[in-house]
Amino acid sequence: MSPINVKLQKRMNIFKLMNIEITNKEWLYMLKDETRNSIMIEGFFSDEEELEKIIAGNHRSSNEAVNYFRTAKNFYSIALEMHKTNEDIPCLSIVKSIHRMLFENLVDPRRLGDFRYGKVIITGSKINPPEYDIADWVRLWCNYTKYVFERYSPDEASARSHVFFECIHPFEDGNGRIGRILLNFFLIKYGLINITVKGMKKKERERYIQSLESAEKGFIGILNQVPKKLSPEFVDENIKEEDIKPLKDLILESLIEAMDRYICIFEKDFVTTQEAARILNTSVDNVFKMISRKNIIATKDKGRWRIPRRFLMD
Numbered sequence: 512m513s514p515i516n517v518k519l520q521k522r523m524n525i526f527k528l529m530n531i532e533i534t535n536k537e538w539l540y541m542l543k544d545e546t547r548n549s550i551m552i553e554g555f556f557s558d559e560e561e562l563e564k565i566i567a568g569n570h571r572s573s574n575e576a577v578n579y580f581r582t583a584k585n586f587y588s589i590a591l592e593m594h595k596t597n598e599d600i601p602c603l604s605i606v607k608s609i610h611r612m613l614f615e616n617l618v619d620p621r622r623l624g625d626f627r628y629g630k631v632i633i634t635g636s637k638i639n640p641p642e643y644d645i646a647d648w649v650r651l652w653c654n655y656t657k658y659v660f661e662r663y664s665p666d667e668a669s670a671r672s673h674v675f676f677e678c679i680h681p682f683e684d685g686n687g688r689i690g691r692i693l694l695n696f697f698l699i700k701y702g703l704i705n706i707t708v709k710g711m712k713k714k715e716r717e718r719y720i721q722s723l724e725s726a727e728k729g730f731i732g733i734l735n736q737v738p739k740k741l742s743p744e745f746v747d748e749n750i751k752e753e754d755i756k757p758l759k760d761l762i763l764e765s766l767i768e769a770m771d772r773y774i775c776i777f778e779k780d781f782v783t784t785q786e787a788a789r790i791l792n793t794s795v796d797n798v799f800k801m802i803s804r805k806n807i808i809a810t811k812d813k814g815r816w817r818i819p820r821r822f823l824m825d
């Protein structure tokens with residue numbers, strides 16, 4: 512088990528003292544950002560006006576963006592309650608219900624929540640997702656996810672869990688979006704916050720897909736076995752740290768960014784980069800470097816950095 516990243520630990524210490532609430536307006540804007548990126552990975556564009564309407568609570572229709580937003584909001588609230596009550600996750604039902612809500616009014620209602628029948632191909636991947644026993648595979652995935660979250664730092668656990676879900680590819684369509692919603696579901700359940708996997712730019716999508724390609728290597732020899740006979744420990748032994756690293760790093764960066772944004776929602780006293788330079792007795796250039804290395808907690812708002820004074824000296 513690798514030690515927890517110090518920059519992440521710093522944010523986690525602040526998070527421990529916070530009473531996480533996820534339905535405030537700022538958080539809804541974070542969710543809008545996540546939606547826009549997540550559906551763009553699939554090639555769907557979101558209509559800003561429509562997302563604004565759903566934030567305001569007056570949108571009834573269905574499309575990829577609206578359904579993503581609604582589903583994420585709903586399941587992240589459930590995850591937050593599960594975090595607070597410390598109740599166990601009825602994981603298979605959660606996975607199926609996410610599919611149900613994500614595709615509501617978009618596919619034949621009889622297919623909502625249904626795992627796929629037969630083969631599926633992941634374009635460009637060397638992985639052959641299992642053909643049979645999909646429910647057993649998802650059950651194994653659930654146990655595996657709980658196992659890794661108990662054992663690894665959240666970034667490492669999320670990476671291991673996310674790639675396994677994508678390798679199983681349990682549904683005919685929507686596996687990427689459902690996998691990313693589940694990733695966030697578990698982050699919230701374990702006391703953290705939902706991240707945005709960036710996908711607006713071609714480069715960002717490529718980075719995400721390439722990191723999955725690297726991470727999936729350990730699963731090639733597993734997916735042709737009988738899931739009922741496999742344990743989380745066995746699955747985990749097949750995954751090499753160096754293969755999972757690109758996906759772990761991507762998640763770590765996104766997580767730090769999301770946590771900083773979330774922390775800043777509740778701060779009132781911010782300093783500018785100039786003021787920060789004066790306080791830290793350094794150059795403004797150096798402050799920019801510290802921000803980009805995530806040594807300082809900060810968020811960008813309309814092109815300007817906002818730095819909460821409280822955590823500047825930590």
Ligand SMILES: Nc1ncnc2c1ncn2[C@@H]1O[C@H](COP(=O)(O)OP(=O)(O)OP(=O)(O)O)[C@@H](O)[C@H]1O
Binds near residue numbers: 635636677686687689
């Ligand atoms: N090489 C790979 N190994 C494992 N998983 C992969 C690989 N390449 C892509 N994926 C996953 O497959 C997803 C696409 O699957 P699918 O079309 O079922 O989901 P989607 O939600 O409709 O699409 P998208 O995730 O692109 O929005 C990608 O988003 C990614 O998460």
Ligand SMILES: [Mg+2]
Binds near residue numbers: 686
């Ligand atoms: Mg698709």
